[in-house]
Structure formats: C-alpha cells, structure tokens
Amino acid sequence: MGFLDELIPLIDLRKFLILLIIFAAAPVVAGLYGILHDQITFTISPEYFTRFKFQQFQISPALPYRLAVAIVGWSATWWMGIPIGFILGCVGLIHYNSKDMLTVTMKAFIVTIAIAFATGLIGLLYGEIFLANKSPEYFQNWSIPDNLADFRSFIAVGSMHNFSYLGGLTGVIAGIVYSVVRRRKLPLQRM
Numbered sequence: 001m002g003f004l005d006e007l008i009p010l011i012d013l014r015k016f017l018i019l020l021i022i023f024a025a026a027p028v029v030a031g032l033y034g035i036l037h038d039q040i041t042f043t044i045s046p047e048y049f050t051r052f053k054f055q056q057f058q059i060s061p062a063l064p065y066r067l068a069v070a071i072v073g074w075s076a077t078w079w080m081g082i083p084i085g086f087i088l089g090c091v092g093l094i095h096y097n098s099k100d101m102l103t104v105t106m107k108a109f110i111v112t113i114a115i116a117f118a119t120g121l122i123g124l125l126y127g128e129i130f131l132a133n134k135s136p137e138y139f140q141n142w143s144i145p146d147n148l149a150d151f152r153s154f155i156a157v158g159s160m161h162n163f164s165y166l167g168g169l170t171g172v173i174a175g176i177v178y179s180v181v182r183r184r185k186l187p188l189q190r191m
C-alpha cells in the first residue's frame with residue numbers, strides 16, 4: 001500500500017469543514033485567553049497597563065480600566081490563534097474521521113492553553129524571585145517608565161507576559177505531540 005493509498009481515506013469533506021471551524025475559532029479562543037490573562041495581570045500590576053500597555057496599544061485614557069485591559073488582551077493575542085489554529089488544525093487532519101479530528105484537536109488546544117498559562121506563571125515567579133530583585137539600572141535597555149509606585153510587580157508582570165509567548169510556542173508543540181499520540185492510540189475507523 002502506497003502513501004497516497006493511506007492518505008486518501010483520511011481526506012473527506014467533513015474533515016475540511018472541521019478544519020474551517022478550527023481556523024475560525026482559534027483567533028477567538030486566543031483573544032479570549034488574552035482578555036483573561038490580562039485581567040489577572042492587571043490585578044497584580046495596574047501600572048503595567050496604565051503606564052505601559054495602554055500607551056503601547058494607544059488605548060484612550062477615558063475608557064474604564066478593565067475594558068481597556070480587555071482590549072489590550074484581545075489585541076495582543078487574537079492573532080496568535082491564526083498560526084496555532086492552522087498548525088493544530090492541519091495536524092488534526094491525520095485522524096481517521098471528523099469526530100476524532102474535532103475531539104482530539106480541541107483537546108490539543110486545551111493542552112496548548114494550559115502550557116501557555118503554566119509557562120506564564122513560571123515567568124511571574126521568575127520575575128518576582130529573580131528579576132524584581134535587580135536594581136532599576138539592570139533594566140536600562142528596557143521600556144520601563146520612571147517613578148513606578150510598584151516596580152517589583154511591574155517587572156514580574158512583564159516577565160509573565162514574555163514567558164506566556166514562549167508558553168504558546170511550547171504549548172503548540174505539546175498540542176502536536178498530543179494529537180499524534182492520540183492518532184496512534186485510536187482504533188482505525190473510517191468515516
């Protein structure tokens with residue numbers, strides 16, 4: 001049996017419809033993740049947003065803070081859903097049928113999100129334990145506003161944000177591995 005003979009049964013219209021749904025849903029899921037993530041980090045360091053992120057994203061100072069934070073969170077992460085959805089959706093095509101593809105790919109998204117969040121928490125701890133103890137001179141090449149009321153929290157939240165992007169990458173890799181492992185464990189089922 002050749003490669004094409006193995007591939008052809010894996011392709012059907014339902015799987016491509018699932019792929020389109022994944023492509024459409026992934027940016028929404030990523031944006032909602034960003035909103036939740038930034039609501040948490042705003043609680044830890046409001047200054048990270050009021051003195052840095054609001055300016056970076058050109059957010060009006062007239063908006064209520066929590067709404068402004070939601071806009072920043074959405075704007076910073078929705079686009080990550082495009083490559084994540086594309087990658088996990090395409091990997092999902094390896095499954096024998098559309099039901100397995102949808103179920104396993106959604107779980108792969110959960111794996112990706114969980115790893116991104118856990119990595120962000122590691123970044124928060126790293127920022128709090130190691131970076132926040134450094135003198136402001138250590139950060140002279142960073143974009144840090146002068147006269148912060150809570151320098152430590154600002155640095156810890158910045159670290160969490162940076163680690164979260166790394167977590168997204170490692171989460172996608174883990175999601176791919178999860179999908180491939182599940183494909184090998186699922187019985188051969190057609191349609």
